[in-house]
Amino acid sequence: QQQVKQSPQSLIVQKGGISIINCAYENTAFDYFPWYQQFPGKGPALLIAIRPDVSEKKEGRFTISFNKSAKQFSLHIMDSQPGDSATYFCAAGRTLGRLYFGRGTQLTVWP
Amino acid sequence: GAVVSQHPSRVICKSGTSVKIECRSLDFQATTMFWYRQFPKQSLMLMATSNEGSKATYEQGVEKDKFLINHASLTLSTLTVTSAHPEDSSFYICSARGWDSQETQYFGPGTRLLVL
Numbered sequence: 001q002q003q004v005k006q007s008p009q010s011l012i013v014q015k016g017g018i019s020i021i022n023c024a025y026e027n028t029a030f031d032y033f034p035w036y037q038q039f040p041g042k043g044p045a046l047l048i049a050i051r052p053d054v055s056e057k058k059e060g061r062f063t064i065s066f067n068k069s070a071k072q073f074s075l076h077i078m079d080s081q082p083g084d085s086a087t088y089f090c091a092a093g094r095t096l097g098r099l100y101f102g103r104g105t106q107l108t109v110w111p
Numbered sequence: 112g113a114v115v116s117q118h119p120s121r122v123i124c125k126s127g128t129s130v131k132i133e134c135r136s137l138d139f140q141a142t143t144m145f146w147y148r149q150f151p152k153q154s155l156m157l158m159a160t161s162n163e164g165s166k167a168t169y170e171q172g173v174e175k176d177k178f179l180i181n182h183a184s185l186t187l188s189t190l191t192v193t194s195a196h197p198e199d200s201s202f203y204i205c206s207a208r209g210w211d212s213q214e215t216q217y218f219g220p221g222t223r224l225l226v227l
Contacts, residue, residue: 032214036218043117043221046215046218049214098160
């Protein structure tokens with residue numbers, strides 16, 4: 001059973017636009033929700049993370065929105081830039097536990 | 112801070128040989144390290160979790176005799192692929208979690224393994 005479902009699989013956005021990636025999780029015991037950015041041939045890099053006691057977290061152009069009742073969370077990239085073109089993974093897990101990853105979203109930002 | 116390195120970055124070997132991959136936390140002590148495998152355009156698949164000084168816990172379907180994991184110190188974990196075969200060719204990535212962070216995993220740059 002897939003613990004974390006991510007959509008869309010791929011996303012094309014114009015420069016300056018907003019990129020939105022959505023994730024849904026199954027286990028209500030999860031209490032940590034990070035997003036990772038991965039460039040080809042590189043390891044994932046932590047972008048931003050949220051805990052369920054807040055509904056939104058913003059760091060620069062990146063915002064996580066969290067809906068505990070719906071068991072959903074999303075990543076918003078404002079003013080998307082060509083340098084943001086990468087694969088984005090959402091994940092969910094419990095404190096001191098493992099992470100369950102979504103299948104990834106390949107984002108392409110056209111100049 | 113929170114830098115994780117891997118060595119080598121890429122390795123090519125003949126079928127039947129063993130390959131060792133090192134994962135180091137450079138500026139923090141990693142109480143837990145994780146080993147992942149990633150196929151092209153796919154997600155990260157957790158292979159095993161290791162805590163310093165303890166035996167690794169392998170995910171279902173991962174052969175522990177084939178993928179030997181050692182976490183001998185708080186800054187070093189190794190993954191040895193024994194008797195490698197072409198189907199073991201993949202991108203192997205480690206991550207580390209420090210004692211002062213109960214959830215954040217920092218990833219290494221990955222190791223590309225090609226078995227001929």
